Structures are given as C-alpha cells and as structure tokens.
Amino acid sequence: MILLSHPTGNANVRHAALGLARAGLLGEFCTSLNYRETPALRRLLPESLRLQLRRRSFPSELAPLTRAYPMRELVRLLAPRAGLRSLVRRETGPFSVDAVYHALDRRVAARVAQRKFTGVYAYEDGADATFRAARRTGLTTFYDLPIGYWRAARTILTEEAEREPEWASTLHGNQDSPAKTARKDEELALADVVLVASSFTLKTLDAAPDFRGRVVLIPYGAPAPVAPPPPRERNASARSSRLRVLYVGSLGQRKGLSYLFRAADQLAGAIDLTVIGAKPMTPCAPLDAALARIRWIPSAPHAQVLTEMAAHDVFVFPSLFEGFGLVLLEAMAMGLPLITTAHTAGPDLISDGVEGYIVPIRSTSAIVERLDFLRRNPATRMEMARAAQLRAQQFTWDHYESTLAACVQTTLAAR
Template sequence: MKIILSHPTGNANVRAVAQGLNEAETLSGFYTAIASFPGDWLDRVSGIGALAEIKRRQFHPALQARTKFYPWFETGRLLASKLHLSKLTRHEQGMFSVDAVYRQHDKWVARNLKSQAGSTAYTAVYAYEDGARYSFNEAKRLNIPCYYDLPIGYWRTARRLLKQEIEKWPEWASTLTGFKDSDTKLGYKDEELQLADHIFVASSFTAKTLADFNGRLAPVTVIPYGFPAVEPRSDYNSNGKLRVLFVGGLSQRKGIANLFAAAGELADFVDLTVVGRKASNDCAALDNALNKHKWIPSLPHADILKLMRTQDVLVFPSLFEGFGLVITEAMSQGLTVITTDRTAGPDLITNGENGLLIEAGSTQAITLALENLINDRRRIRLMGRAAQETASKRTWHVYGQELARAIATLNRK
C-alpha cells in the first residue's frame, strides 16, 4: 500500500498524518502548495519580513524526498491578502480565493494521478474536504481507494443548527458566513462524500452530523487529533478576577454572543481576553462587545500558547465544531477548558475532572460554570493539571500513528 496525501496548506493534523504514513513506509507522495525544509532556499528566504509566512509551511526533513508542491494559487492568495486586494480573494469567486486554491490544487493532484496511471507508485488517495472532487474522480477511474478527511461537521447539520442562532441572535447573523456557500459548492461537498471509500473524522460530534446526509455513505472512523507539547506552569491565580480567555474566529458559530453575555453578567468577577479575527466587519453587536474587553485580532501560534499560560480558564462555547484545536492547545498549557458537546470536548474531557462540558448555545451554562470556578479556585488548579496529564498521553505523533494503522487495517480487509 502506497498513499498519496493531498492538502494545499498542511495544517498540524495534516503534518501528523504525513509523518505517520511516512514512518509506516506507506507514503508515496505528499502533495501540498508551499513546502519548506530546514536549510533549503525557501527556509533561507523566509527570514525576509514579507516572506515570513513560509516559516509556517516548514515540514519535517524526513518528508522532503516525498513532497511535491504546486505553489502558484496559494502564493497568489497570500500576496493578494497582504496587498488587501479583496476582489482577488472574494469568497468562491476570486481568482485566489481559498476555494480556488483548493480546487486548483485538487485538479493538479488529479493530473498527476492520470499521468502515473498504471504505475505502482501509489494505490490510494487521502484528501480533505473541498479538495478531493477531481482527484477522487480520477482515482475511481483508476480503481484505487479514496480516503476522505472531513475536518468539520456536515454542512446540512450546520445549517439546521445555526439557523436557530439567526432567530435567537439576529444582530449577530452577519457573522455566520457559512450561509454564503453556493449550491454548487455544497453539491461538490456531497459528491466528495459519495466518492469516498472510507471517511475519517476527528470527533464523535462530526461523525454524528453525517446522519443528515441524504443517502448511503462509506464507513466512518473517529480518530481525535493530538495535543501540542505540555508546558509546565505554576502561576495559577487564587485571588482577584478570574482570567478568562477565548481564542477563535469571532462568529456566533463559536458561541461568542453567549460568552459576551455571560461575561457581562459576571463583569465584577472576570477579566475576558479575546483573540481572533472578525468574521464580519458589519456587526455592530460584535464591535460593541469587543470594546468592553481586551481584544487581540491576531497572534503567532507560539504567542497564543504563551498567553494561555497566563490565564485561568479557556471558554470555547462553539455551536458547531469539527474538533476545536484550541481545546487541545489550552489543555496542554494547563488551562481549565469549558467547552460544549458540539466540539471534540466529549472525546477528550471527563466532565469535572480535566475540564468542563456544557450545553451548546446556553448563556446560563457558561455563567454557571464560571461562577463555580470563581467560588472554588482550587478546582482550576486540579483540572488544569489533569488536563496536562491527558495531553501528555496523546501527542500529535500518536495521532499520526493511529491514523496510519487504521488505513493499514482497511487495506488488509
């Protein structure tokens, strides 16, 4: 078994999959947009300010021989974003939109599959949502398996659940950008799912959302993502206001209207810090809420982890989340996490032991959870330490190994 792994940007979970497959000696090729390796020319030029983004696309040197890259559209997207050329990156329509990057990358992978037809270099394709349609269709023509990774829940479920939020919080409706997806894009998502021979998801919640698919699907396997490295901490706050952190996109999909309402009720007892970019620049309710708290639009990943070590609690009240990497990041840094049943929280957290699970969409649940911690600071320290113990047992390396073994098992059947 030799597998082509395809993803244009190479997120943390993709990196772990690539390394897991490579260690298992089943990786035929890792197809991405921009790839740098220690000491190569891209690594050297990444020290130039305008090219610093390349640092985020650096991969383990063991992958270098198997990595192929197609940089043109992703480079165009990055440059257009830097130059604020919004027409070029406009949702779905822009030449360098995220949709265009995924679509063109997928077409490139399909062309490579076609050119290698009859070769024994590969026997399966592993691709991700919005970037699998063309490569999967070519794989079907070549009669090789298609493994699909769905990183966020099924779109029909998202619309069903989030439509309720528009009715409950109409002033936050502009932040629910998922409703902008065209029927064509949604149809492509369904086509990708139908082409898959096996579906991988990172949370039980994501798996449950596929029940809304209109038709039969391939089997689904849940493999939760890994945790970053644990960083020891001892500065738990036993006095003063509770230091509460939120990290994520500023959209009601993340439940931030509920969080701001809870923070308002507890204004005398909590300090709320918010890290994340606005999902919309046309939401007065969001602007008003941000003016009342500390807001940091963006931080490098290392600085986010550093900030986490200065906080007491992470509240991540998402209403629809495929996983929620911020949960594992916070737990690894010793934070008590409050999150909902519509994230990976139930797969990672034992309620009351290494974090707190609450009902999604409930301001009252957030308020009550924070009040309990305000009144019993000792629990923050105990749950934070238990969270780090959980994190230490499930690294990104473990995730990559588990996924590689799962694929190997499929191929033995």
C-alpha cells in the same frame, strides 16, 4: 503508496503526512505552499508576513515527498494586504480559498493519472477531482472530514442566524452555494473510508442522505507544553481575584461568541477575557464592539498561543458546530480547565466536572455560572487544571499518526 493532499496543511494534516511517511506509506504530499525562509526573504518581507508564512513550513522529514504549487495561495495571502479583497471573495474570487482548493484538487487528479499510487487521501472541499480520477484508476479513496457534515451545520446555523441576526454575516457556512454543497456530497459519495476526529462529527453524518460508508474515528493529539504552567497558587487564597479567561479561534458566530461576550459583560470586574483570533472579512458591528471591551490579539504564532494559554486560568470554547477543536487539547496540555459544548470534541476529551465543564450551546447563563464558580473556588480550579493536563497526555500525536497509518495500511491490504 498514498498520494496525500491539502492546500494549507494545519497540525492534523502535518501529522497525517508524518504518520504515513513514517509507516512507509506516503508516496507524495501535495500542498500549495511550503515556505523556506532565506536571508533574502528575511530582508525583503515584512515581519508580519514572515510570521504568517512560517506557519506554512512543513517538517524537513517530509521534504523529499512534498510537491508544492504556491502561486495561487501566495496571491490569496497578499491580495488583502494590497486592498484587492475582490480577488479572494468566497467562492467567486479567482484567488479565494475555494479557488485554491479546487486548483490543487485538479493538479492532484493529474498526478493520480500517472498510476504510481495505490490510494489517495484528501480533505473536504479538496477531493472531488482527485476522487473521480482515483475511481477511474481503481485507487482507494480516504476522505478526511475535519468538521461536521454540512447539512447538520446548515440546520444549526440557519437557526442561529434567526436568533442572532446581527451576527449572521459571520455565519459563512450558510452562504455556501448549491454547487459547493453538491460537491461536498459528491466527495462523500466517492469515499471508501471517511476519517473523523470526534464523536460529534461522526453523529452529524446521520444527516447525510443514504450514507452507508465506513467511518473511522481517530482523535487528534495534544502538544507537549512549551513550559511548565505558571504557579496559579498565587490566586488560591484570593477569592475575589479576577479570573483569567481565554478564547482562541476564528471570530464568527459558529463559535458561539455572542454568548461568551455576554457572559463576560455579566461578569465585568470579576474576569479578564482574552480573545485570540482574526476578524472575518465581512463587517460585524457587535463583534467590533465586544472586542473593544476586552483584550484582543488578532494573530499570534503557535508558540505565543501556547504561552498565553499557560498564563490563563480557564479556556472557554462555546462552539455551536465544530469538527474537533484542536485548541481544546492544546489548552488542556497547558493546564487549563475547559468550558465547552457537546458540539465539539469536548465529550471525547473531558468528563463534566472533572477536567472542565460541558455546557449547552447558546447558554450564556451556563457559562456565567461555571466561570463564577471557578473564580470563587480556586482550589477546585487548580484540581481541574491538573486533571486536564493529565488527561491531555492520553492524546498524543504519535498515537494519531500510528492509528491513522494502521487504518490506511489495513484498508489497502484488504482490497
């Protein structure tokens, strides 16, 4: 039986838990917060906070196996609203993301000592104490690496800080302390199996000194469309119509945002750009200026994000360093062609020129060229949209769950 842990539990974590549970392999799922709304909470909490907390509600199927430790995470979520940002400062804040990860890691390590499990499954930055305890008791360690290896990231992001100094404050990976990066290396060294979701993440492990571990690549799944995409045919005969362009993700330069915003400026009057994502806590003047020129949605529930996707023509994701980019599959499922880079799961998901385009990182000109072509060629764009939606259907969460469960089961049986 597996002890699975993750503090926040995004979509891939939920489906990992469901896959293990449905295969009879999940002994326990430890997380920080499993929100259950009640009439009293609906009355007491502001709507914006309730929307945020609803994203932290896990399927009822997992309820009997879920153990939550909510207090530290609740303070992390509430402190910025109360103006107490020092409490959540990266690494040093007592209620920072790092502190939340480490606190849960320690609690899970204590659970491991009870010897009820045959393996542990943990994620980057939250596995060190868990894996150490697992080694002491002879348990198998499964390490999920949701983004590329840190040394590979540091090389690219250090270069980026030199190229785009005004955006450097948003390159948070460059600010990781030696203690944090050493912890990442220790987790990797203690892993029996490393799970990645893209060939790009797999490739970044080449930068890991002396790493010779077993790596398994299992791509994520796409959601079923919440509604049929709107009839984009209305633009088919209007060659001069404005192209509706969407980006969804965090608003830091690791995502290549300066290059997207410059492309939008060059295509002013020809495209309408919508950006969905929260600004980083550290100020960034060029980001603020860019957001003032476009349609910006700071936060949206997942259903609204999918609806926005269905209302646009193309999805641009010019990331410099990504583990997968789950939004890519979500956009494809909603019928959007992609413009993305080879430093994402893009090459695993699409063929260049069929369901979208793979462009070089840091290339405003390539983004401009592809967007302008799609604007001027609506028939081709619609062909790509149909191809993207069909391709997304080949990536299902059911497949992710069953493949991950089979990997875990086979590994445990071989030990």
